[in-house]
Amino acid sequence: MPKNSETITTKECHDCGQSGKLFIKWVCPEWCSINHGVLLCDECCSVHLSLGRHISQIKSFKRSYWPPNQLNLIHELSSNGANLVWEYGLLDPQNKVPRKKPSAKDALPIKADFIRTKYQQMAYINRLKDETNGTFEDLHLQLHSIARTDNVVTCLRFLSQGADPNFKNPETGTSSVHVAASRGQQNQIELLCIFGGDPAAVDSSGMSPEEHARINGYFDL
Ligand SMILES: [Zn+2]
Structure with missing residues (x-):
């Protein structure tokens, strides 16, 4: 502000x-x-x-x-x-x-x-050229990557294209909300939750986004 x-x-x-x-x-x-x-x-x-x-x-x-x-x-x-x-x-x-x-x-x-x-109709958004399952999985993973930065507009673009904020990375078991929390990205958490991201989801180790934030030193999220 x-x-x-x-x-x-x-x-x-x-x-x-x-x-x-x-x-x-x-x-x-x-x-x-x-x-x-x-x-x-x-x-x-x-x-x-x-x-x-x-x-x-x-x-x-x-x-x-x-x-x-x-x-x-x-x-x-x-x-x-x-x-x-x-x-x-x-x-x-x-x-x-x-x-x-x-x-x-x-x-x-x-x-x-x-x-x-x-x-x-979302007729003016920049749609994916190829809307196959593989392309969407790439998009979900791109959402994970951007969630660790402060670039909320690109995050919004991925969400507009259909990225799933609750998609869990097959290797880490974390969602993009976990990723944003572990990097202290409050705006990203807020945006992901507006699009249905679950702030209470647990990763494959049973840890919530809040726990990810704390172990990385972010106590105010
Ligand atoms: Zn107006």
Whole structure:
């Protein structure tokens, strides 16, 4: 989170560009989709809510309770290009899906079409070229590798492509949540759990992510 002395960051709605208001030290839209890491204006939020929580998990900067770790994660994601994970295909001339992004002045049905295409159909994500079981196993293992770093946007990209946060490495018996915990990567743990990662899972030695964190000196996770 920005400190008091830092410049207030100005952010716009990631779906239509509507400018924001001042909330918790940011000038940003009121709403956020926590499983996409994007900020939303009132209108775009109403469309996200209509999609259902299985598609978009909405919180309000004004009204919702924010555990500090979750707020920190959203700051990291929204400030570091999480939206590009969901709009990758907008820049790809090969993509056959309509590529025009709405503006703040466009009518709600135009915004709604775009939002459904972007999040429900996930028509703009960078899909795996070859969606076979072997390719997915590689992807799950890539998730393990990125979970030990602080790169939450790449982690989000792997999750958007179908990486399983509970996949256990056949050699170590650990999940990506264990890996993130053993490296003290709080944001990664938070993100993996939003995508269904189990914080209480045990590895092949019967150890939980919390125990992995402790034996590596991370007592605050
Ligand atoms: Zn909007």
